[in-house]
Amino acid sequence: MNDSLKYIYKVQKELSILGGISGLLAWDQLTYMPKMGIRDRSNQNAYILRYMHEKMISDKFWVHVKCLSKPNVFEKLSIIDKNVIKRLYKDIVKARKIPSEFVEELARTSTIAYQSWEEARRKSRFGIFSKDLKKLIELKKQYCIYIDLPGSDYNSLLDDFEEGMTVKKLQKQFFFLKSRLIKLIDRIKTSKYYNQNKKIKIDIYSQKKICDIIINLMNLPKNRSRIDMSTHPFTTSVGYDDVRLTTNFERKNPLFSIYSIIHEAGHALYELGMSQKRYKYTVISDSPSLGLHESQSRFWENMIAKSKPFWKYFFPIIENHIRKKNKDIDINAWIRLINQVRPSLIRVEADEVTYNLHIILRFEIELGLIKDEIQISELPVLWNEKMENMLGIKPKNDRDGVLQDMHWSNGSFGYFPTYVIGSIYASQIFKKLLFENILSIDKIKDGDFKNIKNWLYENIYKFGRLMTSEELIKKTCGQTLNSNIYLDYLNDKYTNIYEV
């Protein structure tokens, strides 16, 4: 038993070390790598991912985990070991369904597809990307055959990002959400404020200053994290004490810069909060799903940093930066502005309400692609039609339509839904915090997030992957994924802001 335990902890530590290396390769690729470095990087990525996969599915590792899973052995294990073994068993069973060559091929194809997607997007011509996209979808279908979860094929893709999530569950939530969101948007459109929207201007220097102040407020430790620039903001861990966020100040939309950094800082706080000793270098030391991870970023971005109490504290602090180019703005106008609802073409620039429709659109398309109900060649037209149906606007070109996101070029099918799942979870956490009086307006308007951060640590961060997200949210907030709570939150907030 002890030899087996020793061995499985050794392998887990190796996987953790390799995971950090893989994180660095990805971070560097998106921040500093010279353009021509891509070929070598593709080899490096594919090599490390395949090697990790081979470690995971090695017979020796499997034998030890199986041995520790035998009832008479298992019952003698410590609670931590029991959890580690249960988790590993499930992960290995899944990983062993996938041949190593397939992992490598997928990694390599993604790197190439990312390049053709970039070119296609730059030139706004879907045709440049379609061949690689087709290949990726074929690989993903093959992946579904390997994993072979019950129900829809797409379940096998979903499960990678959101363990236990199914098409059936999602469709139920999304169907409801979609119709209710469209109604909410229609109602907002009747508001007297709807057409009073202003464009806000904040110069890059002030954007940076504002972001610095917010990051200090959120208390992101400087010696354990860093912020760089990339086209699309993201967060990744290179080590337990080395979390990398990126942002982008170049856009014309200053709110994008400010809310991106808050969003990523939410992810980073979660990553940094998981480094506790008990689970370090084990399979438990991770988030249970992308949806839960996303709940942490959305919570800070939308529930905290777009709220009135937050700006009661924060507006006076950054007022001079805002007023430089927007002289006559007051706090109420500012709050309406940052919470402005308006159908738009680009997902990453969408407001909190319409954002969800962007995701539901992608979910429906992905499902169709995997089910072979949609042909690749139809995609640009279909995309535009769906945009018109759901949001009432239509992209003028592929760049602002089907080519806007990098996810598919990455092979990340089944990923998009986690953005909405994250928002739903965030609203459930928000409700719980209000109920427990943790989210007291007094504290937030004093710029004090200590209680919130402690609560998040005690109720989310510290559990790592001990449970699935659904189990964790149920335990913490009393219910599983519930879009009703999210809709209540949105309705409350926006009928109040728009006075409708």
Next chain:
Amino acid sequence: MNDSLKYIYKVQKELSILGGISGLLAWDQLTYMPKMGIRDRSNQNAYILRYMHEKMISDKFWVHVKCLSKPNVFEKLSIIDKNVIKRLYKDIVKARKIPSEFVEELARTSTIAYQSWEEARRKSRFGIFSKDLKKLIELKKQYCIYIDLPGSDYNSLLDDFEEGMTVKKLQKQFFFLKSRLIKLIDRIKTSKYYNQNKKIKIDIYSQKKICDIIINLMNLPKNRSRIDMSTHPFTTSVGYDDVRLTTNFERKNPLFSIYSIIHEAGHALYELGMSQKRYKYTVISDSPSLGLHESQSRFWENMIAKSKPFWKYFFPIIENHIRKKNKDIDINAWIRLINQVRPSLIRVEADEVTYNLHIILRFEIELGLIKDEIQISELPVLWNEKMENMLGIKPKNDRDGVLQDMHWSNGSFGYFPTYVIGSIYASQIFKKLLFENILSIDKIKDGDFKNIKNWLYENIYKFGRLMTSEELIKKTCGQTLNSNIYLDYLNDKYTNIYEV
């Protein structure tokens, strides 16, 4: 035969991929890594280095290489394959002398020692570093026992950086060099210009502008390289098309910034020049030694960018940046200034002449440490005594004395001599270029380096590791390592500049 070839090329490619990853880990550690990331980075470094070592010494790899080395098989190989096999055979024999655990222990100890060195240097207290240094020296002695080259133990350390170099050869060159350099310095001190030295001031902005212009002039491809900041400038390859240089503009000494970037660009041109297809992903695709690598940086730094023809072209271009804070300087004064000889405490800031004495001092100390003729505790005092004997000046504290360089904390014993070897090789290459009329003053004063770069490619870069450095220099310049040529170069140059 074909299976063996296929296998050994596969392993070489893997080693090359892993080498790039290891390069990225090192680059990131010295540029962007958050401070607390060091523990994870230490694990990551040690893991990759050990894994590479295990690949290198694996029985299967060795069996295939041995099989291809058998005379009846070997003679049927292509010329490239023959070279690859010869090279691999030698490398594997050496690597198989070192246990994997030792590689990992050395990597781990170095990372920790680097930290204690940093602290010791910051606080200028050698005692903080001495324990880790002792451990490293013990490991290095053990390493010499493993490698066990004939002659001095130190030969086994030298050989890692400068294949085939021995204490005997070096002592012969250095003995001669040391006495002649001290004489040259004494002669320079008699010059009427010796005490006319000026301090030059160039603001950071102008330093950056000047560096940009020089880098453009050297034609470093932007899509295959990048420049960042680090405490100590260095160059490393992350891939064949991904070479990273660093520099530092923070110092009070603007010449340091300018000449650092030229130095590193010399290394980078060599690295980028080795990416030719024939040897890609093989053991040949590397420089034969650090000394030869250093010859490429020293050549650009000292022979080109400190020469009169270079400044005839370049001075008018950057004159406005120089004159901003140094109004009355002309080209002759400028050339004397950048070639100013003056004993100083810090190696990396030393001039071309006294620099060599800094290295000879370190070589003598390292030799004594490995031979057990010097005790660790004596080091600070011994260092200062040697400085006084060779350069006539004495450090006031450990920071400016024994603690100034990071090399020992890295475990890099036997590394320092390659700096002087590089300068000697550079002078031999310089002589050859003058002789062949490639280094025509007309071209350089037109800012045209094409001929030089072509020559370096055809006579140095393209050979990779096909020969040892000594073999390559002999083939290219007609003689092996020859400090006479270097001394002639220094005497010519400095008696001319100082009119002595």
